[in-house]
Amino acid sequence: MIIGSQKPIEEIWDMVKDFKKVLVFGCNTCVAVCHAGGEKEAETIASLIRMRAAQEGKAMEVNHMGVMRHCEPEYFDPVLDEVRKYDLVLSTACGVGVNFLSERIGNVPVYPGINTSFYGAVEAPGRFVELCAGCGNCILHLTGGICPVARCSKTLMNGPCGGTNKGKCEVSQEIDCAWYLIVERMKKLGTLDRLSEVLPARNWSTSRDGGPRRVSLEHIREYEEREEKKVEQAGGKKQ
Amino acid sequence: MAPLKAEEYPKPYRPYGADIKETRPYSPCRAACPAHTDVQAYVGLIAQGRYNEAFEVITSVNPIASVCSMICHHPCEQACRRCAIDEPLAVRHLKRFAIEKSADYRRNKRRLVEKTKGKSVGIIGSGPSGLTAANDLANFGYNVTIYERHPVLGGMLASAIPPYRLPREVLKEDIDDVTAKGIEVRTNCEIGKDVKLKDLVGKHEAVLIAIGLSQSRSLNIPGAEGPGVMLAIPFLEDVAFDRKPKLGDKVLVIGGGNVAMDVARTARRLGVEDVSMVCLESAEEMPAWKWEVDEAIEEGIRINHRWGPKAVRREGDKVLGLEVVKVKSVFDQSGRFNPSFDNDVTTVLDADTIIITIGQMSDLSFLKDSSVKLDERGRVVWDPATQMSSARGVFVSGEVVTGPGSAIAAVANGHRAAIAVHLFCQGEGIEGRLPDQEKEKISQMPADVAGKIEREPRLAIKHIAPEVRCDSMVHFEIGYDEEEALKEAGRCRACGGGAVVDQKKCMACLTCMRVCPYGAPVVASVSEIRPEYCQACGLCSPECPAQAISMVSYDVREIRNTMHQIIGAIDQKRQEPVIAAFVCTHHVGVFGFDLPKNVRAVPVHCTSRIDILDMLKAFESGADGVAVVRCDNTICKYRGIEHRVSARVGRVKELLGMLKIGSDRVELLPVKSGNGGNPYASVCEDFSGRIKQIGLRQSK
Numbered sequence: 061m062i063i064g065s066q067k068p069i070e071e072i073w074d075m076v077k078d079f080k081k082v083l084v085f086g087c088n089t090c091v092a093v094c095h096a097g098g099e100k101e102a103e104t105i106a107s108l109i110r111m112r113a114a115q116e117g118k119a120m121e122v123n124h125m126g127v128m129r130h131c132e133p134e135y136f137d138p139v140l141d142e143v144r145k146y147d148l149v150l151s152t153a154c155g156v157g158v159n160f161l162s163e164r165i166g167n168v169p170v171y172p173g174i175n176t177s178f179y180g181a182v183e184a185p186g187r188f189v190e191l192c193a194g195c196g197n198c199i200l201h202l203t204g205g206i207c208p209v210a211r212c213s214k215t216l217m218n219g220p221c222g223g224t225n226k227g228k229c230e231v232s233q234e235i236d237c238a239w240y241l242i243v244e245r246m247k248k249l250g251t252l253d254r255l256s257e258v259l260p261a262r263n264w265s266t267s268r269d270g271g272p273r274r275v276s277l278e279h280i281r282e283y284e285e286r287e288e289k290k291v292e293q294a295g296g297k298k299q
Numbered sequence: 300m301a302p303l304k305a306e307e308y309p310k311p312y313r314p315y316g317a318d319i320k321e322t323r324p325y326s327p328c329r330a331a332c333p334a335h336t337d338v339q340a341y342v343g344l345i346a347q348g349r350y351n352e353a354f355e356v357i358t359s360v361n362p363i364a365s366v367c368s369m370i371c372h373h374p375c376e377q378a379c380r381r382c383a384i385d386e387p388l389a390v391r392h393l394k395r396f397a398i399e400k401s402a403d404y405r406r407n408k409r410r411l412v413e414k415t416k417g418k419s420v421g422i423i424g425s426g427p428s429g430l431t432a433a434n435d436l437a438n439f440g441y442n443v444t445i446y447e448r449h450p451v452l453g454g455m456l457a458s459a460i461p462p463y464r465l466p467r468e469v470l471k472e473d474i475d476d477v478t479a480k481g482i483e484v485r486t487n488c489e490i491g492k493d494v495k496l497k498d499l500v501g502k503h504e505a506v507l508i509a510i511g512l513s514q515s516r517s518l519n520i521p522g523a524e525g526p527g528v529m530l531a532i533p534f535l536e537d538v539a540f541d542r543k544p545k546l547g548d549k550v551l552v553i554g555g556g557n558v559a560m561d562v563a564r565t566a567r568r569l570g571v572e573d574v575s576m577v578c579l580e581s582a583e584e585m586p587a588w589k590w591e592v593d594e595a596i597e598e599g600i601r602i603n604h605r606w607g608p609k610a611v612r613r614e615g616d617k618v619l620g621l622e623v624v625k626v627k628s629v630f631d632q633s634g635r636f637n638p639s640f641d642n643d644v645t646t647v648l649d650a651d652t653i654i655i656t657i658g659q660m661s662d663l664s665f666l667k668d669s670s671v672k673l674d675e676r677g678r679v680v681w682d683p684a685t686q687m688s689s690a691r692g693v694f695v696s697g698e699v700v701t702g703p704g705s706a707i708a709a710v711a712n713g714h715r716a717a718i719a720v721h722l723f724c725q726g727e728g729i730e731g732r733l734p735d736q737e738k739e740k741i742s743q744m745p746a747d748v749a750g751k752i753e754r755e756p757r758l759a760i761k762h763i764a765p766e767v768r769c770d771s772m773v774h775f776e777i778g779y780d781e782e783e784a785l786k787e788a789g790r791c792r793a794c795g796g797g798a799v800v801d802q803k804k805c806m807a808c809l810t811c812m813r814v815c816p817y818g819a820p821v822v823a824s825v826s827e828i829r830p831e832y833c834q835a836c837g838l839c840s841p842e843c844p845a846q847a848i849s850m851v852s853y854d855v856r857e858i859r860n861t862m863h864q865i866i867g868a869i870d871q872k873r874q875e876p877v878i879a880a881f882v883c884t885h886h887v888g889v890f891g892f893d894l895p896k897n898v899r900a901v902p903v904h905c906t907s908r909i910d911i912l913d914m915l916k917a918f919e920s921g922a923d924g925v926a927v928v929r930c931d932n933t934i935c936k937y938r939g940i941e942h943r944v945s946a947r948v949g950r951v952k953e954l955l956g957m958l959k960i961g962s963d964r965v966e967l968l969p970v971k972s973g974n975g976g977n978p979y980a981s982v983c984e985d986f987s988g989r990i991k992q993i994g995l996r997q998s999k
């Protein structure tokens with residue numbers, strides 16, 4: 061899931077200080093699980109902003125709200141009229157949610173309340189780790205289930221490099237060497253010999269290098285578009 | 300004073316969370332109470348020092364709350380989930396405490412109720428059942444008349460239960476609450492003798508017969524008729540109405556039930572030294588409550604078990620004793636009462652006075668030839684689904700139809716009858732609309748959970764010493780003082796008052812499952828918190844990132860939303876800092892509520908319920924400092940609390956640092972009680988001193 065982390069209150073204050081009526085809008089899925097931007101954190105941030113405003117002697121109305129997800133319209137549509145009553149929406153969803161809501165809200169600015177960090181897992185309560193980079197062309201079957209794109213500091217396809225040091229990466233003692241992990245894992249699986257095959261240079265166009273990406277499922281879209289057209293012809297509004 | 304409008308009086312008191320509770324299984328204490336008194340709610344309110352609200356919770360379903368606080372056989376205690384840990388809560392005694400504490404509040408709120416219905420109801424009998432129905436129907440806006448053959452209201456409570464267990468001024472408080480609503484009272488009026496049933500039916504839109512079981516059964520044995528042999532109810536009535544019954548020097552009471560205990564113990568208090576009892580049952584089989592038997596034995600009363608009465612030995616008017624025969628068994632194979640005797644073994648028990656206490660029955664002679672039918676055994680024919688007799692508009696309730704039971708069961712039946720009468724008077728159908736007695740309840744405490752809870756024995760109820768108490772009819776039981784009551788209330792595990800998940804908000808993050816020390820939440824597609832496991836500590840609620848968890852009782856949101864009022868207006872020229880102190884009510888004793896003036900106490904069920912947001916809210920409301928005052932680990936009622944609470948305080952420190960308000964303005968203060976003085980006040984005072992040093996917050 062998507063892992064986020066909170067922004068320092070001063071940075072938030074700089075964003076919001078010139079608005080009169082601010083809504084801190086939480087997202088109760090991924091970023092809630094990592095205690096960054098769920099309804100509870102939204103309320104906390106709202107409280108901090110109110111106190112900051114009081115310190116500056118600024119009259120400001122700051123409220124909070126939360127919906128299940130900001131990345132699907134059905135979740136926020138029911139409250140959109142309410143949301144539009146504010147001068148500023150500080151969304152504590154991930155960047156996806158901020159973009160998505162921003163496109164649909166109309167003339168109200170939507171600002172990011174948190175930093176979107178990565179796709180990760182909950183290693184232990186309160187500890188989240190990055191395990192995948194979303195490169196668009198998965199090779200985990202070749203690397204013992206450990207991703208060199210996300211977990212090797214240099215994204216090497218044929219590692220390790222000379223910087224590997226007792227299982228740690230030369231970039232930091234805090235980082236495990238992904239290729240060390242890959243080798244150890246494949247030893248255990250009895251598939252180490254496969255590493256003698258050199259992985260060819262990758263085509264990164266499926267990743268960020270190919271520009272913004274989109275997945276469109278034809279079998280679903282075909283039907284949906286027909287339905288949307290019908291609604292449009294009948295004078296209804298296209299979503 | 301102008302009467303309140305019926306619609307607005309009395310607003311049935313709804314404690315926080317009451318509506319959620321209705322949709323969930325009841326705590327076993329509540330389910331066991333015939334009137335479904337929300338024990339968990341009022342015990343919790345007592346623990347927070349909110350006595351008037353506790354009174355409201357109790358009296359919202361029980362108009363004879365004072366009486367019950369003295370004499371209820373408390374089925375709630377027998378059902379208490381704490382039995383799986385050590386001993387049940389002293390629920391009845393806590394009720395007594397709350398009611399005594401709220402005496403002035405209660406007297407001040409007595410009001411006349413406006414009669415809006417334009418219809419009248421006649422109630423025959425003023426025992427718990429008739430009184431309850433009168434109370435409810437007055438609240439609905441009916442003109443109510445009570446007809447009572449005795450000179451005072453109260454039924455058995457006034458005429459039979461001896462004053463050493465139920466002081467009459469206690470009963471009067473309850474009766475005054477009811478009659479204050481504007482009820483016509485006709486005492487010394489026996490229906491059938493002074494007024495005919497027919498006349499009542501003609502006068503009122505509906506009539507309720509609530510005449511109880513006011514006659515004693517007698518024994519059909521030789522010698523039973525004549526001087527020296529009495530029946531229980533007339534004997535107790537004589538005592539109640541100060542008619543001084545004549546007893547000899549050796550009183551023998553026949554019977555093994557609670558009424559027999561009352562008779563024997565009353566005889567002791569009339570100056571008879573030698574009081575004994577005889578019953579069919581062994582000590583284990585006796586129907587009397589064990590505590591009644593123990594108290595009687597303390598008072599020097601002897602009990603002859605497993606003998607059946609055969610004949611009263613007498614010489615003319617003088618009783619010599621009771622001839623008894625050995626009992627072989629009391630119950631038959633299928634457990635039915637069906638005594639068998641060994642006729643070869645007999646003996647004579649010495650006595651000059653014998654009191655027969657083997658059960659009661661109703662006097663239904665006034666119903667002969669009336670439209671109210673009796674069955675072949677002489678009992679009133681009625682329909683429990685409508686509370687109606689065979690005569691349209693003539694209703695029945697209480698022991699006359701339910702048979703012998705308890706005062707609170709008669710109350711419950713009175714409520715039902717009142718609803719039935721009301722529906723009838725409004726021309727509506729009754730069937731299917733009267734409340735069910737059976738309620739779904741939370742099951743007993745799982746052993747693994749019980750094992751995690753500290754043992755903490757129940758605070759014993761004190762009595763006047765037997766040597767002293769037998770000298771008079773003075774009430775023999777001593778109430779809790781405030782410190783005792785708060786301690787005992789703190790033992791409640793708040794069953795059914797715990798965590799509930801709003802499943803529309805839950806996104807199955809597993810946090811609650813990880814946090815809970817008792818394994819209550821199970822997260823599948825969404826979290827479900829199992830009430831039989833939940834100990835209502837509240838630890839999970841502030842941790843839920845989706846704010847999906849609320850607490851049924853004492854949800855801190857109740858506090859958060861009123862924090863501005865709790866803190867009050869901030870005086871810009873104040874000399875002393877304004878401190879918000881979240882105080883755990885457990886073990887606080889009387890101390891916790893007596894804090895320095897500049898400290899705003901926020902009593903919480905456990906500090907585990909306090910959220911980062913609650914502390915922030917206090918600062919937002921202008922507090923100069925926030926103290927979280929929790930019990931020391933050795934006395935904390937819950938386990939595994941301290942680290943999470945201190946982590947939350949740590950986070951608030953971090954946030955206050957970011958805001959440059961100062962991270963030292965919030966502190967976690969563990970307190971040990973029992974070292975004399977008021978440790979809660981002194982930690983708050985010290986903290987307040989430190990905040991003064993840091994300085995008072997200025998606002999722009």
Ligand SMILES: Cc1cc2nc3c(=O)[nH]c(=O)nc-3n(C[C@H](O)[C@H](O)[C@H](O)COP(=O)(O)OP(=O)(O)OC[C@H]3O[C@@H](n4cnc5c(N)ncnc54)[C@H](O)[C@@H]3O)c2cc1C
Binds near residue numbers: 424460511
């Ligand atoms: C000695 C004794 C001790 C008890 N101790 C306890 C206890 O500790 N705890 C507990 O919970 N319960 C106790 N009970 C039981 C409790 O008193 C009854 O459950 C309760 O009183 C039943 O209420 P009721 O309203 O049905 O009838 P009652 O209380 O019997 O009231 C009926 C009323 O109707 C009146 N009446 C009858 N006929 C007429 C008529 N024709 N015209 C006018 N008025 C009439 C009677 O005078 C009486 O006042 C005790 C009972 C007795 C006898």
Ligand code: SF4
Binds near residue numbers: 326339380381790
């Ligand atoms: S512990 Fe409290 S809530 Fe639970 S059954 Fe006992 S009295 Fe009722």
Ligand code: SF4
Binds near residue numbers: 805811848
């Ligand atoms: S902590 Fe809240 S959101 Fe997470 S599983 Fe529990 S109830 Fe659901």
Ligand code: SF4
Binds near residue numbers: 798815816837
């Ligand atoms: S943490 Fe406490 S309140 Fe929450 S489910 Fe567990 S026992 Fe109940």
